[in-house]
Amino acid sequence: MKNKKVALYGGSFSPPHLGHASVIEALLRLFPCDEIWVMLSADRKDKQITADGKNRIKMLELMINELFPDAKIPILISDFELKLNKPTATYETLRLLKEKYPDHTFNFVLGSDNLRIIETEWVNGERLFQEADFLALKNPLIPLPKKLPPHITILNDVAWTNISSTFVRKLIAQGHSGIPYLTKGVAEYIKSNSLYK
Known part of the structure; x- marks a missing residue:
């Protein structure tokens, strides 16, 4: 497998909404890479996910197919973290990814507001801060940390x-x-599967 530059966008995506879509749109427009991986998280203490992985994958497929049918690069849905079957800190996920795909470069997508808390609040935050390749989406309302x-x-x-x-x-x-915050396909899927009731 050849070396690939990957934008790694992780989250619970429960459900995937137009805010998530705006991140994917920004990556397609602003960041030259070989692939975008949208990675679903396993259950986390800080997130109430409330829909299983199978449903979240299906909703992501619907949203991506509706909004990005002509994307110039592949937008792939990754169940890598889901298959670990336990909550995994970002540092550990990136370590395991690099182990499995040693020739890939993973650029970890996050909001710029998270930059100020990585070292102090994230598991292995100091090492993550120094070692990871970050791809930060600038929040116009919050200045970047020094x-x-x-x-x-x-x-x-x-x-x-x-x-x-x-x-x-x-x-x-x-x-x-859920409309206008969801695509039509995602809203219909949620309704037909009685999710989030």
């Missing part, structure tokens, strides 16, 4: 949104379709 990781690319021209999966799940639980 101290940045040594291996970082900042993407500036990003359509920033405050939509969250938690917000969308609450709307759906109240009987709302």
Whole structure:
């Protein structure tokens, strides 16, 4: 397998919404790479996921096919972390990925607001800060911290949104379709499978 430059975008995606889509759009437009991997997280203490991996993969497939049918590079849905079958810290996930794909370069996508907490709040944060290749989407409302990781690319021209999966799940639980925050296909899938009720 040849060396690939990968934009690695992880999250719970429960459900995947237009805020997630805006990140993928920014990566396609602003970051030259060979592939975008959208990686679903396993259950995490800090995230209430509430839909299983199979449903989240299907919703991601629907959203990506609806919004990015002509993407110039592959947008791949990765179940790598799901298959670990346990919550995994970012540092450990990246270590395991590099072990499995030693010739790939993984650029870890995150919001720039997270840069200031990596070292202090993330598991193995100091090592992660020094060793990982970060791809930070600039939040226009929050200045960048003075101290940045040594291996970082900042993407500036990003359509920033405050939509969250938690917000969308609450709307759906109240009987709302989730549109305009979801694509039509994702909203219909949620309804037909009675998710987030």
